[in-house]
Amino acid sequence: MARVTHICLSDLHLGADTAILTDTPGAEKGGEAVSADPLRTALSEALVATISSLNGNTPPPILPSVVLLGDILDFSLGTPKASISSLTSLLEALTASDAQTWLGPFIFVPGNHDHELWTVTRYNAMVGSTSGASDYKHTTPAFPGTSPKPVAAVIDAVLRANGFKGATTFYPNMGLASADGRKMVFLHHGHFVESMYRAMSSLVADLDGDPAISFVVEKLEEYNASWIDFVWSNFGDNGKLGAEVRLGYDYLLAGREDIRFDHRLGRVLAKKMQAALPLPQSGASRQWTLTATNALVDVMLGNYGQMERFSYFEPLGADALAGLKDYLRLTVQDQIARERPTAKPDNLTFIFGHTHKPFENRVPVPDAPFLPAVYNTGGWDLDMPMFGTKLGAAAVFIDEDLNVASLRLCKVPRDDLSASAEVHVATADGTVKGNPMAEALQKALDATATEWSAFRAEATKAYRVKQVYIIRQMALADRGTAKTRKALR
Numbered sequence: 001m002a003r004v005t006h007i008c009l010s011d012l013h014l015g016a017d018t019a020i021l022t023d024t025p026g027a028e029k030g031g032e033a034v035s036a037d038p039l040r041t042a043l044s045e046a047l048v049a050t051i052s053s054l055n056g057n058t059p060p061p062i063l064p065s066v067v068l069l070g071d072i073l074d075f076s077l078g079t080p081k082a083s084i085s086s087l088t089s090l091l092e093a094l095t096a097s098d099a100q101t102w103l104g105p106f107i108f109v110p111g112n113h114d115h116e117l118w119t120v121t122r123y124n125a126m127v128g129s130t131s132g133a134s135d136y137k138h139t140t141p142a143f144p145g146t147s148p149k150p151v152a153a154v155i156d157a158v159l160r161a162n163g164f165k166g167a168t169t170f171y172p173n174m175g176l177a178s179a180d181g182r183k184m185v186f187l188h189h190g191h192f193v194e195s196m197y198r199a200m201s202s203l204v205a206d207l208d209g210d211p212a213i214s215f216v217v218e219k220l221e222e223y224n225a226s227w228i229d230f231v232w233s234n235f236g237d238n239g240k241l242g243a244e245v246r247l248g249y250d251y252l253l254a255g256r257e258d259i260r261f262d263h264r265l266g267r268v269l270a271k272k273m274q275a276a277l278p279l280p281q282s283g284a285s286r287q288w289t290l291t292a293t294n295a296l297v298d299v300m301l302g303n304y305g306q307m308e309r310f311s312y313f314e315p316l317g318a319d320a321l322a323g324l325k326d327y328l329r330l331t332v333q334d335q336i337a338r339e340r341p342t343a344k345p346d347n348l349t350f351i352f353g354h355t356h357k358p359f360e361n362r363v364p365v366p367d368a369p370f371l372p373a374v375y376n377t378g379g380w381d382l383d384m385p386m387f388g389t390k391l392g393a394a395a396v397f398i399d400e401d402l403n404v405a406s407l408r409l410c411k412v413p414r415d416d417l418s419a420s421a422e423v424h425v426a427t428a429d430g431t432v433k434g435n436p437m438a439e440a441l442q443k444a445l446d447a448t449a450t451e452w453s454a455f456r457a458e459a460t461k462a463y464r465v466k467q468v469y470i471i472r473q474m475a476l477a478d479r480g481t482a483k484t485r486k487a488l489r
Helices: 037-054 080-095 115-126 132-136 152-163 195-208 217-230 238-254 259-276 284-302 318-340 436-447 450-489
Strands: 005-008 066-067 106-108 167-169 173-177 183-188 347-352 359-362 371-378 391-399 404-411 425-426
Touching: 005 037, 037 080, 037 436, 037 450, 066 132, 080 152, 106 152, 115 152, 115 217, 152 167, 173 318, 183 318, 183 450, 195 217, 318 347, 371 391, 371 404, 391 436, 404 436, 404 450, 425 436, 436 450
Parallel strands: 005 066, 066 106, 106 167, 183 347, 347 371
Antiparallel strands: 005 391, 173 183, 359 371, 391 404, 404 425
């Protein structure tokens, strides 16, 4: 078989209490603390055993890169301290399984919940620059070039502290191409597929009187970067306000989007803005700020519940599917044309995460002469207590011939827990036969049945722990709603 070059994981949401690879809080939130160590260990041992089997139990001369495809750390629903601590615990489990022998450098493609790390990396790249405006770009080229890629500062430091080779960054897209340019793989976290994360682009288009937004990758990030940082990527580091936002998330889990809570959060946010911005200390100014923040909270909490990750029973909703087609047609093809103007790809695979619902398929794209293969890496977070949904996680493997296959690692069990988390190989064409990467992965999976059986058992337990935790939080949120309502009467 061809050598495995990349292994893609996304949406670990390390640091968020509802993520199955993060420890579950204990008595201070009304229950027993539960460590995620058994699941972290089982996952590490099974992954390392599989990679070893793929390589005939002999480390290859060039080790595969691990692509961390966004939302690895959760700086919105978790604090930076909790997120980095959870990442350290996972790396310690990988180290104990001898992962350094089998894994090469890491590549970080930021998502919306860890987008702030891209902002930090981008600003670091500007320091001492003498080459002018090019260093102030909001994005990186998708394809590797002769110039070094920026270092993902925080993740790189944590990786190196735990004996790994560090991490470089691509944002928002990473591209791989065959020597003749006909076969390509594009990787993106997936947030720009959803209209919520293009909100500022839509605002600019409306202000310009132009109904069509720009899908050029640099413009998407230029217009929306601050919006993504503000709403999704730093509330965990925002003290009291961050706590209020996480409480709002608990209300959403409980189905209690109470308007009184919305207005309370609006007042907290307005007070913070009034203190931070050079606004006049007048009644009119304070009223304007409160009106603006109430509108923002309404958009955040009102639209949040309509996002793709909360569409639990279909792999991809209509809005996200339309956004995916637009991103492939307008953003990906434009970036290919700009960076590889002589290439004429006739085979494109697109890998993304973000939705927490793994799937593999071919998606027709208007004006494209071929059907792109699409893989979703799913997620490691239980968004709500219901079982039997499409939520689950996968690792996507890429070989040096750009063959792609998904290793479906786990899914939310059925309601009666009669089915444990499943591990199987999947492809966009629905068959393993004829795909060299999938065929090799299936053989490796068969050879590591013992390790994956242990992982399945731990994953099923972990989902149950998070279900109990979320139900407990729902009860607390219900009581909190009643207290807030009483206080505001």
